[in-house]
Amino acid sequence: MGSDKIMKATIGHNKQLKRKGKNSAGEQSKSKKVKISKDDSSKQVISSADKLKWKPVEIPHTLGDYEGFYGLEEIDAVDVEIINGQTHFLTADKSKVLDKEHVKAQEDIIPEGDFEVDLSDDDKTLWEHEDAEETAGKKNKNDANHSGKKPMIVEGDGKIKTVGKMQNKMHEVKSNPDSVGSKLDDKVFSEVDSEILSDLPKDNVDLPEWKDVPLSLFSQNALLHLDFKQPTDIQKACIPPSLEGKDIIGKAMTGSGKTLAYGIPILEKALKQDKAGVQHPTGMIFAPTRELATQVTKHLSRFVRDFPLSEHSIVSLTGGLSIQKQERLLKSNPRVLVCTAGRCLELIEKSDSVAKQLSSSDIMVYDEADRLVEDGHFDELEKVLEILRAQRPKEDPLIPKKWQTLVFSATLSKDLFGKLDKAKSMAQRRRTHSGKLDPYEEERMEVMHLLGWKLRFRGEPLYVDVNPKSMLATKITEALLPCTPLERDLMLYYFLSLFPGNTLVFANSIDAVKRLKPLLNYLHIPAVALHSSMIQRQRLKSLERFEQNCKQAAKGHKASVLIASDVAARGLDIPNIQHVVHYHLPRTADTYIHRSGRTARAGKEGVSIILCSPKEASGPLHKLRKIVSSKKNAGSVAELKLFPVDSDILKQLKSRIEIAAKLAQGDVADSSLNKEKNWVEKAAEDLGVEDWDDVGEDDFLKRDRKRKTGKHLNKRSKKILKAELNELLANPVKKGRASYITNGLNSIADMLLRSDGKSNNGVMSYLQKDALSVLNGKSKTFKTKRRRN
Numbered sequence: 001m002g003s004d005k006i007m008k009a010t011i012g013h014n015k016q017l018k019r020k021g022k023n024s025a026g027e028q029s030k031s032k033k034v035k036i037s038k039d040d041s042s043k044q045v046i047s048s049a050d051k052l053k054w055k056p057v058e059i060p061h062t063l064g065d066y067e068g069f070y071g072l073e074e075i076d077a078v079d080v081e082i083i084n085g086q087t088h089f090l091t092a093d094k095s096k097v098l099d100k101e102h103v104k105a106q107e108d109i110i111p112e113g114d115f116e117v118d119l120s121d122d123d124k125t126l127w128e129h130e131d132a133e134e135t136a137g138k139k140n141k142n143d144a145n146h147s148g149k150k151p152m153i154v155e156g157d158g159k160i161k162t163v164g165k166m167q168n169k170m171h172e173v174k175s176n177p178d179s180v181g182s183k184l185d186d187k188v189f190s191e192v193d194s195e196i197l198s199d200l201p202k203d204n205v206d207l208p209e210w211k212d213v214p215l216s217l218f219s220q221n222a223l224l225h226l227d228f229k230q231p232t233d234i235q236k237a238c239i240p241p242s243l244e245g246k247d248i249i250g251k252a253m254t255g256s257g258k259t260l261a262y263g264i265p266i267l268e269k270a271l272k273q274d275k276a277g278v279q280h281p282t283g284m285i286f287a288p289t290r291e292l293a294t295q296v297t298k299h300l301s302r303f304v305r306d307f308p309l310s311e312h313s314i315v316s317l318t319g320g321l322s323i324q325k326q327e328r329l330l331k332s333n334p335r336v337l338v339c340t341a342g343r344c345l346e347l348i349e350k351s352d353s354v355a356k357q358l359s360s361s362d363i364m365v366y367d368e369a370d371r372l373v374e375d376g377h378f379d380e381l382e383k384v385l386e387i388l389r390a391q392r393p394k395e396d397p398l399i400p401k402k403w404q405t406l407v408f409s410a411t412l413s414k415d416l417f418g419k420l421d422k423a424k425s426m427a428q429r430r431r432t433h434s435g436k437l438d439p440y441e442e443e444r445m446e447v448m449h450l451l452g453w454k455l456r457f458r459g460e461p462l463y464v465d466v467n468p469k470s471m472l473a474t475k476i477t478e479a480l481l482p483c484t485p486l487e488r489d490l491m492l493y494y495f496l497s498l499f500p501g502n503t504l505v506f507a508n509s510i511d512a513v514k515r516l517k518p519l520l521n522y523l524h525i526p527a528v529a530l531h532s533s534m535i536q537r538q539r540l541k542s543l544e545r546f547e548q549n550c551k552q553a554a555k556g557h558k559a560s561v562l563i564a565s566d567v568a569a570r571g572l573d574i575p576n577i578q579h580v581v582h583y584h585l586p587r588t589a590d591t592y593i594h595r596s597g598r599t600a601r602a603g604k605e606g607v608s609i610i611l612c613s614p615k616e617a618s619g620p621l622h623k624l625r626k627i628v629s630s631k632k633n634a635g636s637v638a639e640l641k642l643f644p645v646d647s648d649i650l651k652q653l654k655s656r657i658e659i660a661a662k663l664a665q666g667d668v669a670d671s672s673l674n675k676e677k678n679w680v681e682k683a684a685e686d687l688g689v690e691d692w693d694d695v696g697e698d699d700f701l702k703r704d705r706k707r708k709t710g711k712h713l714n715k716r717s718k719k720i721l722k723a724e725l726n727e728l729l730a731n732p733v734k735k736g737r738a739s740y741i742t743n744g745l746n747s748i749a750d751m752l753l754r755s756d757g758k759s760n761n762g763v764m765s766y767l768q769k770d771a772l773s774v775l776n777g778k779s780k781t782f783k784t785k786r787r788r789n
Contacts, residue, residue, distance in 0.1 A: 043091055045089070046088065049087075053097065053098055075096060078091045079091070207220055210223065213231060213240060219268060232252075233252065234257060234466045235257050235264075237464045238262070247404060249461050250409075252466045255573070259299050260303070261408065263296075266283035266363050269362065270283070280357065280361065281360065282361065283362060284337045284344075284365065285338045285339065286340070286367065287367045288377065288570060290536055291567065293338045295572060296338050296367065300314050301314050309335060315329045315338070319536065323347070326343070348388070359387075405458070413447065420621075420624055448461070472593060475603070476605075477775050477776065478640055479607065480617075489519065489661060490650065490653060493520075500553065504564065504581070504598050506564055508587065518664040519663075520563070526559065529564070546562045566595070569595045569598070576604075579607045580596050582609065585610060585624070606772070607771045609643060643774075643775065648735065659721050663721055668711075670712060
């Protein structure tokens with residue numbers, strides 16, 4: 001038969017080999033069975049898949065593990081035959097074989113006739129050769145290491161794992177206990193550890209700042225590799241007591257390294273438990289959003305890259321992805337589980353064995369805990385915790401009665417959750433009815449009480465607040481861009497035109513996010529959207545596209561924009577975000593803090609811009625500033641810098657934004673009408689009616705459709721508007737008079753074109769300056785004033 005590609009991977013139903021090829025007609029084969037016939041005697045017979053030179057198949061990371069394939073590899077010019085019930089490989093190309101010695105023809109008798117291999121059933125015939133190889137592997141366990149490829153381990157369930165050098169050494173001891181003893185005791189692992197540790201760069205681990213934190217050599221090596229040469233305040237304060245088993249409430253500003261503050265203690269304990277052969281999970285990490293859970297998983301996976309842990313030691317359990325795949329991953333006994341409450345609840349309600357497995361965890365972590373325990377969000381997590389407490393083994397000496405609890409967030413004060421548009425803030429009500437307690441101590445008691453009865457600590461937890469005097473990172477420069485509600489689009493475009501860079505724009509509604517994306521794209525500003533109505537794969541794809549846009553924008557001093565709802569406000573660590581723009585003033589102070597915290601991360605500086613109307617400035621903005629202001633000046637309100645605006649540039653941008661807004665509204669209306677039409681047709685079909693008007697329709701829906709239809713643009717109108725807009729965009733905006741709406745800059749001499757030729761691509765006579773340098777120059781300040789009732 002003609003040799004075509006053979007693909008190999010570890011997949012969920014105990015199948016290793018899949019065949020990919022074309023039939024005689026040149027079309028993709030759809031048959032479930034592959035014809036295999038006897039080849040000529042010139043071909044070499046290989047009895048083990050490990051002796052073939054497999055090539056990895058590149059799969060985009062946005063596809064995850066490609067619906068259950070792990071470590072997919074392929075090889076061509078190789079045939080498959082079943083000989084005496086075992087799978088063998090035949091090839092005439094010696095370059096496809098790792099072992100250069102040919103197998104003698106008389107050692108393997110090839111029977112006459114044709115054979116069929118059924119690749120669709122769970123027949124164990126295909127795996128019989130793996131059992132033989134596993135037995136033979138005890139005698140030749142170093143064959144794979146001599147090949148130059150990563151060794152492959154065939155486990156008892158028929159799965160193949162490609163592991164690193166250190167992981168393979170651990171497997172050799174575990175799979176051959178007779179060589180060192182009948183049990184995996186401490187003596188066995190001490191010998192293994194000494195061999196594994198010799199592979200780590202002991203001489204290169206120079207981390208004097210971490211000397212007070214008791215860490216294994218694996219963690220030290222990971223910290224050095226990731227360039228975390230000194231611990232942050234929250235890490236220094238939380239890691240040692242966490243390693244001792246204490247419950248902790250940790251409060252620190254965004255971007256301060258909270259993930260490793262709870263991640264390192266879990267991973268350190270995971271090393272010890274893996275060494276002792278403990279099967280239950282070491283820790284569970286709960287996150288409020290799928291994006292944060294995915295990011296935590298990636299961050300910890302990078303950290304344990306050289307740890308002697310299994311390939312799937314860290315598993316993400318989030319909605320929007322295959323639950324069957326996650327159930328398969330749980331069977332591999334992962335050490336760390338990163339979950340959203342909804343998917344975790346679905347898994348443990350579906351299977352008692354999964355519930356018992358997860359309930360045995362030693363450590364529970366609640367990341368962004370304020371959102372997890374918030375009213376309206378805590379219901380699912382509360383059900384999860386009730387089931388896990390009920391299922392927790394009570395007689396197992398290796399499992400304590402209660403798990404260790406670690407709670408982390410940047411905002412844990414009740415003051416931050418009150419709606420900013422309410423007449424009286426929570427802070428005011430508290431001061432009216434409370435006694436003379438110190439404000440910091442009163443806040444600590446409130447947080448302990450709130451979290452205590454919801455999360456049930458083992459005792460009084462250690463309260464760690466490494467930044468009690470400031471709600472925001474000190475390197476975030478806040479500024480105000482005053483505008484009316486109808487000028488928000490214009491002011492956003494103005495800012496992005498003059499100060500291109502990596503910008504996150506936050507809006508309060510999904511409709512606004514959907515409209516702003518095409519608006520900016522029509523203005524030739526690369527923008528992607530992210531909101532909670534998108535399915536998980538769309539969200540991940542948007543984040544990936546934004547990161548790609550950021551890299552391209554850095555090369556040409558251009559803008560890259562992510563327009564998001566508050567689903568992206570918490571926890572996401574997108575590198576090199578220079579600006580955060582609040583298109584809408586957030587509804588609560590904690591949302592503002594988390595939004596602004598997407599910039600100025602890892603010691604960098606950033607800018608947070610608020611687009612605010614005069615009405616908002618005298619009401620919600622005043623309350624916001626009073627809550628997030630420094631506690632040193634508890635009675636005063638910190639001043640905001642006013643962002644300078646050039647009226648001449650603004651007038652020239654106005655005509656562009658008006659045309660782009662019409663085009664964007666037309667696109668949104670068309671999309672909405674199409675979805676509504678499809679829904680109506682489907683509903684009419686289900687009801688068995690030919691005309692939906694026979695059923696009757698609500699007057700509000702009719703008015704809404706009429707409004708959307710009014711914004712619809714036919715092809716001719718859209719083409720005319722696009723041509724007009726492109727003509728305007730082809731001509732750069734010209735800098736004119738030194739007139740500013742807010743009188744933000746006293747002089748524009750430093751903004752005029754200098755001899756170095758570094759001018760703004762979109763605005764003539766303007767230097768390519770960043771927003772931070774402008775705000776730190778001669779900008780004036782704005783102090784919020786409370787509106788009189």
